[in-house]
Amino acid sequence: xxxxxxxxxxxxxxxxxxxxxxxxxxxxxxxxxxxxxxxxxxxxxxxxxxxxxxxxxxxxxxxxxxxxxxxxxxxxxxxxxxxxxxxxxxxxxxxxxxxxxxxxxxxxxxxxxxxxxxxxxxxxxxxxxxxxxxxxxxxxxxxxxxxxxxxxxxxxxxxxxxxxxxxxxxxxxxxxxxxxxxxxxxxxxxxxxxxxxxxxxxxxxxxxxxxxxxxxxxxxxxxxxxxxxxxxxxxxxxxxxxxxxxxxxxxxxxxxxxxxxxxxxxxxxxxxxxxxxxxxxxxxxxxxxxxxxxxxxxxxxxxxxxxxxxxxxxxxxxxxxxxxxxxxxxx
Ligand code: NAD
Ligand code: GDD
Numbered sequence: 001x002x003x004x005x006x007x008x009x010x011x012x013x014x015x016x017x018x019x020x021x022x023x024x025x026x027x028x029x030x031x032x033x034x035x036x037x038x039x040x041x042x043x044x045x046x047x048x049x050x051x052x053x054x055x056x057x058x059x060x061x062x063x064x065x066x067x068x069x070x071x072x073x074x075x076x077x078x079x080x081x082x083x084x085x086x087x088x089x090x091x092x093x094x095x096x097x098x099x100x101x102x103x104x105x106x107x108x109x110x111x112x113x114x115x116x117x118x119x120x121x122x123x124x125x126x127x128x129x130x131x132x133x134x135x136x137x138x139x140x141x142x143x144x145x146x147x148x149x150x151x152x153x154x155x156x157x158x159x160x161x162x163x164x165x166x167x168x169x170x171x172x173x174x175x176x177x178x179x180x181x182x183x184x185x186x187x188x189x190x191x192x193x194x195x196x197x198x199x200x201x202x203x204x205x206x207x208x209x210x211x212x213x214x215x216x217x218x219x220x221x222x223x224x225x226x227x228x229x230x231x232x233x234x235x236x237x238x239x240x241x242x243x244x245x246x247x248x249x250x251x252x253x254x255x256x257x258x259x260x261x262x263x264x265x266x267x268x269x270x271x272x273x274x275x276x277x278x279x280x281x282x283x284x285x286x287x288x289x290x291x292x293x294x295x296x297x298x299x300x301x302x303x304x305x306x307x308x309x310x311x312x313x314x315x316x317x318x319x320x321x322x323x324x325x326x327x328x329x330x331x
Contacts, residue, residue: 003027005060005107007051007098008070009041010034012181013113013173013227017068018043020228031060032071038180038315052093057101065108066235069098072113074146075187077212080117081276084145091146095153103166111169111235112157114242116282117147118172124279127218127252131285134172134242143279154242161240171234174246174284178224178304179311184319190253191221191305195312198260201268202313203320209261209268212275215254220283222246223304226297230289239292246284247297259302263309 004021008014009030021028022042030043033050049056051071061067073090074080080087095112102110119132120141142148150172157168177191184196197209222245230245251259254270261268286296 001025001027002066003029003064004066004068005029005031005064006043006068006070007031007060008072008113009043009046010036011070012178013176013224013231014068014070015039015041015180016178016224016228017070017231020232029060029064036180051098052090054097054101057097058105061098061101061105061107063105067098067102067107067110068113068231068235069095069102069111070113071098075182076189076193077276077278079187080144080146081278088145088149091149092152095149095156099153099156099160099166099168103160103164109167109169109235110157111171111231112153113231114150114154114170114172115147116172116174116244116246116284117144118142118151118154119147119282121279124282127216127281128250129218129281129283131248131250131283132244133285134244134288137242158241168240169234169237170240170242171231171245172242173222173227174244174282175219175221176224176227177221178308181224181308183312183315190219190256191308192312194253194257194260195305195309196316198257198264198266198268199309199313199316202264202266203317207267207269208271209257210271210273211253211257212273213253213277214272215257215270216252217277217279218250218252218281218283220247220249220251221256221301221304222297223299223307226299230293230295230297233293233295237292243289243292244284244286245289245297246286247301248284248286249301250281250283251301259305260309263302263306264313
């Protein structure tokens with residue numbers, strides 16, 4: 001049994017990670033500025049702390065062996081395509097204080113959650129792009145401030161490793177999705193947004209589904225269970241350089257909508273509308289993770305979306321019921 005800190009434990013991936021670590025019998029401290037939205041955390045201790053502040057990072061990292069640092073001000077394209085100043089400011093403070101506090105408090109291993117958003121825009125201008133290898137991050141030109149912070153904080157990990165002998169790990173997530181993830185409110189990513197829109201179409205009988213852009217932009221998507229397994233394998237490996245964690249199945253957003261509509265069992269009418277689109281195409285090259293871990297994500301997009309859709313349809317049904325009961329009370 002190890003003593004483990006998970007920051008961002010009130011968020012999507014952090015909450016799933018806490019559940020997995022608890023199932024394995026570890027002692028877990030969760031830290032966030034909020035509790036998980038959809039169910040209580042099973043963490044042994046859950047501290048509400050703002051990790052932009054140095055003294056809070058010292059409190060969070062006290063007496064633990066492993067640190068999974070997932071806290072960040074983040075979201076899908078609807079959030080990170082604007083809010084650059086706030087994202088850069090908040091996330092630089094969190095990442096810089098968290099790694100130093102972990103070192104000062106004698107933590108054994110520290111894992112930083114980076115992003116596919118570190119890759120340069122010039123390699124992601126076509127829908128049918130070559131999968132991105134870890135070394136493709138340089139020469140650097142991430143599209144958004146969110147990606148710049150992730151790239152700088154990756155460097156911080158590498159320099160702490162090389163100059164202080166501090167045991168760091170870096171994972172670059174490629175669009176992670178699944179149940180218990182943000183599905184409305186503006187920070188949701190495409191899989192959750194599309195599941196929500198298809199569920200609304202199904203439950204209201206209006207078949208129109210709005211898609212940002214022409215829907216021919218491409219991504220790869222990785223189911224949460226694979227993300228949780230992969231992240232722990234990376235932590236326990238000896239590899240300290242960045243590793244992609246994603247699938248290498250490239251799909252268009254239009255194809256994503258078709259898969260979700262099939263799962264819902266309805267026909268939808270796609271309505272292409274203006275919206276933030278990010279890069280034109282993005283895929284993960286998994287050569288390095290296969291070499292290092294002898295493993296890569298396993299769960300198919302159809303299976304992952306089926307589990308995600310079921311959960312989101314249920315959330316939408318409850319929300320519609322709440323709204324209709326409010327209307328009948330006030331009318
Ligand atoms: P999330 O937004 O659900 O979780 C992040 C958590 O960090 C939130 O609960 C938030 O409240 C917390 N947080 C924000 N500011 C904080 C502060 N000042 N102090 C303490 N906690 C704070 O996002 P997620 O999808 O679970 O992402 C987890 C990590 O993985 C993040 O670092 C994110 O950048 C990275 N990542 C996620 C994806 C993805 O597809 N989900 C892709 C690439 C990278
Ligand atoms: N969010 C969202 N909502 N995206 C939509 C929608 C919608 O209703 N309709 C179409 N899209 C399109 C976006 O325009 C974009 O081209 C694509 O779907 C993917 O959008 P997101 O899932 O929001 O973001 P992303 O893949 O560009 O970036 C995400 O993944 C990164 C890691 O791979 C973000 O979550 C980043 O924060 C993350 O680091």
